[in-house]
Amino acid sequence: MKVAILHEMLIKLGWAEKVVENFVNLFPDASIFTLIYDENKCSKIFPKEKISNQVWKTKTQKVYNIFKKQRLCLPFMAKSIESFDFSEFDLVICSSSGFAHWAITKPETKFVVYCHSPARYMWDWTNEYKRDLWLFSGWKKYFLKPFIENTFFKNRQWDFLASQRSDLIIANSKNTQKRIQKYYKRESVILYPPVETERFWKILEKNDFQKPFEKYYIIISALTEFKKIEIAILWFNKLDENLLIIWAWDFRENLEKMIKKENIKFAWAKYWDELVFLVQNSLGLIFPWEEDFWIVPVEVMAAWKPVFAYKWGWLLETNIENITWSFFEDKFWEDFIEKFKVFHKNNLEKKYLPENCINQAKKFSKEIFEKQFLELIWK
Numbered sequence: 562m563k564v565a566i567l568h569e570m571l572i573k574l575g576w577a578e579k580v581v582e583n584f585v586n587l588f589p590d591a592s593i594f595t596l597i598y599d600e601n602k603c604s605k606i607f608p609k610e611k612i613s614n615q616v617w618k619t620k621t622q623k624v625y626n627i628f629k630k631q632r633l634c635l636p637f638m639a640k641s642i643e644s645f646d647f648s649e650f651d652l653v654i655c656s657s658s659g660f661a662h663w664a665i666t667k668p669e670t671k672f673v674v675y676c677h678s679p680a681r682y683m684w685d686w687t688n689e690y691k692r693d694l695w696l697f698s699g700w701k702k703y704f705l706k707p708f709i710e711n712t713f714f715k716n717r718q719w720d721f722l723a724s725q726r727s728d729l730i731i732a733n734s735k736n737t738q739k740r741i742q743k744y745y746k747r748e749s750v751i752l753y754p755p756v757e758t759e760r761f762w763k764i765l766e767k768n769d770f771q772k773p774f775e776k777y778y779i780i781i782s783a784l785t786e787f788k789k790i791e792i793a794i795l796w797f798n799k800l801d802e803n804l805l806i807i808w809a810w811d812f813r814e815n816l817e818k819m820i821k822k823e824n825i826k827f828a829w830a831k832y833w834d835e836l837v838f839l840v841q842n843s844l845g846l847i848f849p850w851e852e853d854f855w856i857v858p859v860e861v862m863a864a865w866k867p868v869f870a871y872k873w874g875w876l877l878e879t880n881i882e883n884i885t886w887s888f889f890e891d892k893f894w895e896d897f898i899e900k901f902k903v904f905h906k907n908n909l910e911k912k913y914l915p916e917n918c919i920n921q922a923k924k925f926s927k928e929i930f931e932k933q934f935l936e937l938i939w940k
Contacts, residue, residue, distance in 0.1 A: 564591040565647055567664055568656040569638075570631055571607050572599040574832065575783065576754070576856040577677055580733075581656050582606055583755045583927055584675075587935065588654070596621040596641050596660065597631055615645055639663060639719060652938070655727070659683075662730075663723035673938050674727040675752075678737055679744050683717050721745060731937060735878055752934060753879070755927035756856050761837055761863035762919050770838040773826050777803035778869075779843045781836075781857045782850075784810040789850035794819045796897045802905060804847065807831050807839065840864045844908055848876070849894065858886070863922035865915030869904045879925065885918045 566588065568581045585591060585607070592613045600609050616622055620637040638660045647653050647666045655661045658677035666672045724730075724745035732738035732749040741749045782788050790806060797804045798821040806816070807828045817827060831839060846861040848870035858868045858876065862885050870876050872888035880886040887904040889897045907913065 562651045563649055564588040565594055565613070565650045565653045566591045566656070567594040567645070567653060567661050569595065569659055569661045570597040571595045571603045571612075572597050572625075572631055573602055573783070573830075574606060577656060577658060578603070578606065579757070579856060580675060580677075580754050583931060583934075584654050584656065585611075587931055591654075592650075594645055596638055597625045597634055598622065599625075599629075613645075619644060639716070654938075662727060663719070665726065671729075671938070672727045673729045673731065675731045675733070676737055676741060676749065677733050677754075679724075679740050680716075680720065683720055685740070729938065731934075750937060752930065752937065753925050754856055755930035756859045756863065756922065756925045758859070758863040758919075758922045758926045761840060761860050762865065762922075763837075765834055765838055765841070768834060768838055770835050772839075772842050773805050773828065774803040774824075777805050777843055778845055778847050779805050779807060779839060779861075780847050780849075781807045781840075783808055784813045784816055786812050786815075788812075790816055791819055792849045792894045792897070793847050794825060796894070796901070797825050798822055799898065800824070800901070802844075805839065805843070807836070837864065840866065844905075845869060845913075849897070859922050859925045862918040865918045867904075867908060867913035867918060869901060879921075881917070881921055885913060885921050 619641040621634040621641040659680040662674045730749040845867040868886035889900040
């Protein structure tokens with residue numbers, strides 16, 4: 562049986578890529594397809610020789626090779642994804658949060674889509690994206706906004722039609738499942754993403770890593786304008802507790818300019834043991850934005866640490882309120898400081914028991930994911 566694994570972009574080793582890594586573990590001989598591949602950033606997990614030769618012929622890959630900017634590839638993604646020829650494959654497994662599920666397969670090829678989210682910029686976050694890109698003021702309002710809106714409109718039509726092509730849609734959470742039903746009118750089954758829980762609860766025997774502070778909270782996220790990291794920076798500017806922001810991306814310089822105190826530091830992207838070290842030595846995770854699913858809070862619980870987050874969506878599925886996490890509720894973050902102070906006090910008093918955090922995280926292990934995924938696709 563010939564298997565293809567398709568993922569939108571392999572330009573970083575983030576948490577969606579963890580899902581793809583598990584697919585590759587299940588099907589080690591599979592060919593890997595993607596719209597953009599960055600060998601420098603991804604070859605350790607996804608070696609170049611595993612990437613299909615078709616990838617190098619796509620317009621998206623050619624544009625990325627020149628400019629190294631994935632946003633410049635967006636206008637070419639739809640046609641590039643439909644250009645892939647899957648006729649020789651018996652099974653195509655797709656990891657999608659935007660375009661990958663637009664692939665075309667033959668009727669006899671089983672097409673399984675693992676949906677991280679229907680593309681938020683096309684659907685429920687359209688106005689937020691336009692606002693974050695400053696499309697409601699200045700010259701952009703008159704020249705760029707009409708073009709963007711027309712693109713969104715066409716992409717929504719295309720996205721709906723393409724969503725009907727797969728044989729099976731697997732949603733990564735109840736929240737994603739609801740959005741699939743609303744926007745695609747499709748039924749789906751829920752399978753939470755795999756988490757390397759064992760890696761995070763094991764104590765590191767030897768390391769020479771340094772803590773940024775004696776006591777600190779962490780944020781782990783790609784630094785984009787859509788993640789609302791600036792909210793945490795705004796409030797920690799008014800707090801005495803320390804915050805370490807781990808990762809990088811285009812919005813980092815803007816965020817660095819917002820820091821007013823020495824209690825906030827940035828670290829570049831961290832992997833492997835160093836990431837585990839920083840999580841295990843932290844006081845817990847700060848999570849100020851909305852996501853359809855995010856593996857990081859589960860990884861942090863596996864490292865026996867609690868989570869402080871915006872009370873929304875999938876976190877209600879993965880965490881136990883006031884046992885493994887606490888929250889703020891106001892959509893505009895007005896209650897952040899008030900609720901954080903209560904959370905911090907409870908945390909210092911050891912009210913979030915490590916064993917509760919670890920036991921909750923174990924429910925999302927990669928072993929459970931792989932077993933249930935195979936059961937679903939062979940039904």
